Amino acid sequence: MAGLQPVRGTHDLLPEEYRGHRRVVETARAVAARAGYGEMSLPIFEFTEVFQRTLGETSDVVTKEMYTFEDRGGERITLRPEATAGVARALISGGLTQDLPLKVFITGPMFRYERPQKGRLRQFHQIDIELMGVAEPLGDIEVIAVGAQILEALGVLDRTTLEINTLGDAESRGAYRDALVEYLSDHKSALSEESRDRLDRNPLRILDSKNEGDRRIVEGAPQYGDHLNAESRDFFGAVLGGLDALGIAYVQNQRLVRGLDYYCHTAFEFTTTDLGAQGAVLAGGRYDGLVSTMGGPATPGVGWAGGIERLAMLTGAPEPAPRPIAMIPIGEAAIAAALPLAHRLRGAGLAVDLGFRGNLQRRMKRANKIGARAAVLLGEDELAAGAATVRDLDSGEQEQVALSALQDYLTRFR
RNA sequence: GUGGGCGUAGCUCAGGUGGUUAGAGCACUAGAUUGUGGAUCUAGAGGCCGCGGGUUCAAGUCCCGUCGCCCACCCCA
Known part of the structure; x- marks a missing residue:
């Protein structure tokens, strides 16, 4: 049976399976539209710098997961690994900064060079909403609420847990980072090799480590909450208050750290235990620094991405095709x-x-x-x-x- | 990138310790049934046993390599 094979980590979506995808996309599109998020479409490739600069030089996505190639004109091109950076680029290059807030819904394929497994593909599909130009916690609340409403409409909300954390603003993050590095440096010899490596480059990621020894050390690490400045604490409090008011259940998880560097303040993940190791089904956060690191005017933003394949697996068998x-x-x-x-x-x-x-x-x-x-x-x-x-x-x-x-x-x- | 499991018909899978024409169920085609489907029966078609090498009189079976798939680590959607 050798011969023609699909590229590793890609997958044909035949009509029956595709109906499951469509249900996810159509449900999300409709719910998002009711909240004022209009659908837009973006190129599936961008200049490599668009992702390199914004996702952070140290992130896993940039260091080892991007599909990057040189086109015939000698340009460095990357297949998009996620949607947010593209929206930010469009905001700047399209002059949309005059028309804020920008509320958009996006869906389509994303590409990451990873080892495939259950719920993880090299070409996969996401639904995504972004809200740009809103600095208030009300923005975070709305974005999370829309996500919850989509999960509800898909009938899977009760099979997920909303985990939430705050990364604070730049000042808090710096203060915490310093405290964390100081603490971890004292335990450096006991850390795993990978974590020692991260100590300089991206210490916050160590909090996420699943290594036994690391976890024990992390237990005693300074708490994020203790290093937040008043502003960041108020912001997070307002977000949680809004979720309470809407009756959206959540669990605070101080170890929840985003892999992409542009996040600040709110980070959240709707997770499930029903899909094996790949538990995150819809995740996102606030990224106030993103647009300015790309060279645009300082523009706050919040958003999330949901994995269509994972959501489709969770919703189970697709509706039968209409009978002809x-x-x-x-x-x-x-x-x-x-x-x-x-x-x-x-x-x-x-x-x-x-x-x-x-x-x-x-x-x-x-x-x-x-x-x-x-x-x-x-x-x-x-x-x-x-x-x-x-x-x-x-x-x-x-x-x-x-x-x-x-x-x-x-x-x-x- | 690292581990573990698995590659036999379109699909799901049998094929103890090597032994000669490689099997089943489902699906497919035809017929039983020339203007009536589902059920049943009969027949048929469909296999470089992932690929390459090795051991042997003999390899789907044993050994080595390689490719692929799945799961897990990692990371995330």
Whole structure:
């Protein structure tokens, strides 16, 4: 069976599986639209710097997961690993800073060069909303609330836990970072190799370590909460207060740190234990520094991304496809007549299947196989009478219907 | 990048300690049934047993390598 294979970590989405994806996307799109988030589409590749600068030179995504290549003009191009940086770039290059707040919904493929496993692919799909130009905690609350509402609409909210944390503002983050580095340096020899490596480059990530020894050391580490300045504490308090007011349950998790460098203040993740090791199903946070690090005017932002594959797995079997009506001509004359008839009925909004070959029995079998709701039999007798025999494939009952009344009659099978 | 498991028909899988024409179920095609589907029966088609090398009189089976898939670490959506 060697030969043609899909590229590792990519996946064909056949119609049945794709219905599950569509349900996620359509639900999210509708919920987001009600909150005023309009859908936009972005290029799936950008200049490499767009991601390199914004995601942070030390993040895993940038250091080892980007699909980067040189195009024919010698430009360094990267397939987008996430959507937020692209929105920020569009905001700046498209002059949208004059029209804030910007509220957008995005969906499409993302690319990360990782080792595939359950719920993790190299080409995967996300839904994503971004709110830019709002510095108030009300923005964080709305964005999280929309996420929760989408999960609710998908029927999976009660299978997730909202974990939330604050990274504070730049001042708090700096103060905490200093305290953390001081503490960890005292235990440096006991840290795992990887964590020792992170001590200089990205110490906050050590809090996230799953290494046994590291975890024990982290237990005694200074708490984030103790180093927040008053402003950051108030901000976080307001966010939590808003969630309380909306009845959105959450768990504070001081170890929740975002992998991408541009986050500040609120960080959150809706997680599940039902998908194996890849538990994050919808995650995001606030990124007030992003637009300015890209060279644009200081513009606050909040947003999240949700994994469509993971959400689709969680929602389970997709809804069955709508049941068509099978058009079954018998004989040459009927075949000639069936095509325009099917065309007209389709034009009127009915789902009509017309097979390409076969006798009556074959076509009936096919009708059954595709789950047709009814069969429209068209033979010599019917043609002569200007009618068709319509058979209800569930009950087995059938009756003759004049062609002029056929369209009306068939609507009962929708 | 690191570990573990697995690669046999379109799909799900059998094929003790090597032994000659490689099997089943589902799906597919045809017929039983020339204007009536689902059920049943009959027949048929479908395999470089992932790939390459090695051991052997003999390899789907044992050994080495390689590629791929899955799961986990890591990271995240």
